[in-house]
Amino acid sequence: MTETAPAPVITVSNLIKQFGRFAALRGVTAEFASGKLYAILGDNGAGKTTLLRTFAGLNQPSSGSLSILGASKFRDICQHVGYMAHPSLLYDEMSGMENLEYFARLYGIANRTRCAQVILAVGLDPALTRPVGQYSQGMKQRMSLARALLHDPQILLLDEPFSNVDVHSTTEMVRLLARTRDQGKTVLIVTHQASLLEGAADEFIWMEYGKIIERTRDLKRLEISAEG
Amino acid sequence: MTPPTGITRATLLKDLRLEWRSKDAINSMLFFSLLVVVVFSFSFDPTAEESRQIAGGLIWVAFLFAAVVALNQTWARELRNQVLDAYRVSPAPANSLFLAKVLGNFIFVIVLEALMTPLFIAFYRLRALGPAWQLLPLAMFGTWALVVNGTFFAAMCLRTRSREIMLPLLLFPISIPALLAMVQATTAILSGESSARFWIVLLSTYDLVFTTVCLLIFETVLNAE
């Protein structure tokens, strides 16, 4: 692989986020490039989710600077960011298609074929009339991913996308994400299951106590240092 | 790009659809106000001529309490699975959401009033001695006043501890003028002793002022953290 450093899509420097007396992020400095898939790893409470939520504009940083696609205000670029949280961000009482149609409206997409297309892409059936509340956990996760992909965002922020998803579906999802990355998108995945992304992720990022401790291409190295 | 009104409509239709499927809010509101009617009838003789004087207050207090049930429900719906975050990361304007929620609650409370009013009339043997048509604009303006502030405060309480208790604590003091206007106007119309016009004008001004201010600061409140 040649080292042509693409322009960074997300730049953060000395990002600090405090909730009252608790510091969730304690000075994160990093750059994320387009066309890459990053896996963010770390123990519970390491600040992974907070970092992702800050990128998604749901948290305001306490201090430090954050620039996404050259903009400092999230409102200007929200059209280009897709966010998938740990909860499903879907209405339990509506079917998957109905959910996506509603969210498509929010992004100004008034077209059913696009919704059907993403549902197919995550391996579900658009004609399914069951409400999302009755889906299995794995189906919910996939529908949630479809919601994040709906507006074809430049940056994809995923929080634990593979939890409770069976092995087969996970492989499918990883393949889909890798394909998205190959289209020049930036994909950030917070996960506990790093091994699932071995081979797919361009970089592994280890966070500890609100800081990025290590960035590496080789997961093996990270596991050794994490244990030590 | 969907225009803001389009998003309001989509959100409103979505809310109505959710309510239609679960019927959480409307059922509990109906039963709640029914309980209020029955309980109040024990505390005084509902058929006495004097009860005409307090019927206006009774009706609106019942609706106010019932509205709180609906108001807590609207945002609870958005908190389940944290769907509100999905709205916040989208480019859709915050005010569209606010208007949709206000309209949704307005519809719920108006439906409740339409269903409950015949019951009140039957139980309390009410009959308007004044101009009865004025009850219609009164109900519209009054309900809007309750609902616009209520929706705003319910959104505010989203991120407080014990949010279901906080809503009435914030909503009731500020609603006192509106409530007073509704009660007095209703009593005036039912007893036919005085004109309700002043109260209806007051209510519409109240609606105008509070709707404007809520729209101005809702985005700040929604994204506050």
Next chain:
Amino acid sequence: MKGNPYLFAAYAATWIIHIAYIGTIVSRYARLKREIDELKKPGLRSQEKPEARS
């Protein structure tokens, strides 16, 4: 002003309320002062707090 009970009650109530409020301010101030002094004391920062031992 010969010992009118209402007059006395009103004036007393006023000052009781004010003094009670000032009392809460003073006590909270003292507590915070102690807390911040402890925080600023070098050496025994987060490891152990003196009063936590009991």
Next chain:
Amino acid sequence: MSKLFFIFALLTLLLLGYALHAALVTAPTERTMGDVQRIFYYHVPSAWTAFILFFINFGASVYYLIKRNPTADIVALVCAEVGVVFCTVVLITGPIWARPVWGIWWTWDMRLTSTLVLWLIYVSYLFLRRFSSSGQTPTLAAALAVLGALCVPFVYFSIWFFRTQHPQPVMGGGGSIDPRMLHVLLINWLAFSCFAFLVCWSRYRLERLQRDVDHAHAMEALRDPRGKLR
């Protein structure tokens, strides 16, 4: 800062003492109500002071919403809290006066009712400040303060119309007031304004200290999070 504070506190105390003397001794005894009327010298200045404090709270809240200035937030909080204390004084001295003069503790008179509603609004403001989690409190509280202040004209207007339809006890005094009484009233008002300012100042210092402590804790957490994880 501290020296100035003590000098001001001393002056305020002297002024309060003088005002108390004026209220109890210098002021002439009212003909119909007698000594009870002297409650007036505490009641009315407290009411004016409370209203001024609420007004400052409104201004500071609007300023906070526009500029996000933390000092404005502290000022808003302090004014609301001290304002509620003064308003409580008003609501308690009022009935103590009403009882001997009107023969009743409370009447749903326009001024009493609207003061009570005002008190309720600002108490709910303080509730909100207590119950919301730290980060968003200033914004939410400022929003509530603005709505609450906007409500005040409606409160007055509606209660005014509500009450003019019904018979009500006449407020004491009538139109004209003895110039000596007015003099004593103004002195008491000055004394209570200084006192209110003094209390606000102390409360402001307390809040500053509170934020310093929070900040110190936050810094601590930034340095070493291990012991501080919730």
